[in-house]
C-alpha cells in the first residue's frame with residue numbers, strides 16, 4: 001500500500017538525522033547557534049538575546065488548549081511541538097539548564113500580534129501561520145512546519161465531506177485565525193455564527209451538537225481527534241497551506257535571524273526531527289517530513 005512511500009520518507013528522515021551526526025553540536029558555532037549547549041553563548045550588547053540572557057528569563061506566548069502543540073495539562077507546564085520549538089530558542093540563549101528561565105503565557109489566536117507589539121511576550125510559538133497581513137505588524141522566523149486547513153465532524157456525519165459541502169452548516173472556528181478568513185472567502189454560505197477564542201471550545205460545541213463542524217489546521221484537529229477516540233473524523237483534503245512561524249517584534253531582525261539559525265541547526269542535527277516525531281508524528285502516525293527551509297525574508 002503506502003509502505004513504499006513510508007519507507008522513502010523514513011530514509012529521508014534518517015538522512016537528515018544522519019547529516020548532523022558529525023556536527024559539533026555541543027557549544028554550537030558561537031553566538032548565533034548555541035542550541036543544546038550547556039554553556040550559554042555570549043551575545044552582542046543591545047541584542048534581544050543579550051537582554052534576555054541578562055534578565056534570565058524568556059516569556060513565550062503559546063496555546064494552552066491544543067493537544068500536540070501547546071497543551072497545559074496536569075503537570076501545569078504546557079507541552080507539545082510549539083513548546084519544544086520555543087525551548088530550542090531558550091536553550092540557545094541560556095544553555096541547557098532552563099530551570100526557572102522560561103515562562104509560558106497563554107496567547108490565543110486573536111491576541112498574538114498585539115502581545116508581541118506590547119512586549120507581553122518575547123516570542124510567539126502557537127500554530128502561528130506566517131502571512132503578509134501579519135507581517136505588517138510582526139516578523140516571523142521559520143517556517144518550522146507546514147500544516148493545512150481541514151474539517152472535523154462527528155464520526156457518523158455523512159452530510160459534510162469537504163469545503164464545498166459547508167453551505168448552511170454551522171461551522172466553528174476561532175476569531176483572529178487564518179481558517180476564519182479562508183471560510184469567509186471560500187465557504188461564504190457556511191453559518192459562522194458560533195466562533196470562539198480557542199479551538200477546544202469549538203470542539204466542545206461539536207460534541208454537544210451546537211455546531212456540525214470545526215475547521216482549522218489538520219494537525220490541530222488531529223490532536224483533538226486523538227483525544228476523543230471514536231468520536232470524530234477529518235473529511236476532505238487540506239485546502240490551504242499554513243506555514244508555522246515564530247513571531248517576534250517586527251524590527252528585531254537580529255533576533256529573527258538568531259531564531260532562524262536555531263531552527264536551521266535543529267534541522268541539520270536531527271533535533272527538529274526527533275521533536276516532531278515525539279510530539280506529533282507518533283501520536284498521529286504522520287511520518288516525519290523534511291523540515292521546510294527557513295525563509296530569511
Ligand code: GLU
Nearest residue numbers: 109127128129177178242
Ligand atoms: N494556523 C492558523 C492561524 O495561525 C490557525 C491556527 C491558530 O489559530 O492558531 O491562524
